[in-house]
Each structure stands twice: as C-alpha cells, then as structure tokens.
Amino acid sequence: MATEYGVFNDEGLVEDHLWSLGEAEAAAAQHRAQGDEFAEAREICPDHEGQPKDGCEACEDEESSDEQGDEDEDSWHIAA
Numbered sequence: 156m157a158t159e160y161g162v163f164n165d166e167g168l169v170e171d172h173l174w175s176l177g178e179a180e181a182a183a184a185q186h187r188a189q190g191d192e193f194a195e196a197r198e199i200c201p202d203h204e205g206q207p208k209d210g211c212e213a214c215e216d217e218e219s220s221d222e223q224g225d226e227d228e229d230s231w232h233i234a235a
Contacts (some may be wrong), residue, residue: 157199162186164193165225 162170162180169186173179179196186194200206203213 158200159195159199161199161207162194163207164191164195168199168207169194171199171205175225 156172159171160173160176161168161209162173162179162183164186169191170182173196175195176198183194183196198208200208200211200214203211206213
C-alpha cells in the first residue's frame with residue numbers, strides 16, 4: 156500500500172491524494188501563499204480517511220475504548 160499524504164489546516168484535511176511528501180509540502184506551500192497560514196503536509200492515516208496519521212482522533216478513540224475494555228475485563232472478579 157502506498158503512503159498517502161495530504162494538506163491539513165486547523166479545520167482538517169483540505170487536499171489529499173498526494174503520493175510523496177515533497178508533493179504534499181509543495182501543495183501546503185501553495186495553500187499558505189493563498190493565505191492559509193495553518194496549512195501543513197502530513198501523512199494520512201491508512202485506517203481512517205481524512206485523518207492525519209499522527210494524532211488520528213479515530214485511532215485515539217479506538218485505543219481509549221480498548222483500554223476501557225481491558226479495565227472492564229479486569230473488574231469482573233467476584234470477591235469470595
């Protein structure tokens with residue numbers, strides 16, 4: 156699977172389907188030149204469309220749910 160990059164700003168993904176970091180950085184520079192001061196190139200999460208790989212909210216939610224599930228599994232023991 157190829158790594159996909161995108162341009163993100165403070166509102167989320169603004170451009171995708173970029174297949175190299177250089178291409179994404181050039182696109183982000185264009186967005187900044189057009190006044191989007193928050194535009195930056197980032198790798199897109201391979202599991203959650205429209206999310207950056209680092210800091211993917213959906214992955215964090217899944218990890219949090221998994222951890223909560225682990226706590227629930229540990230709490231089933233019945234005191235004798």
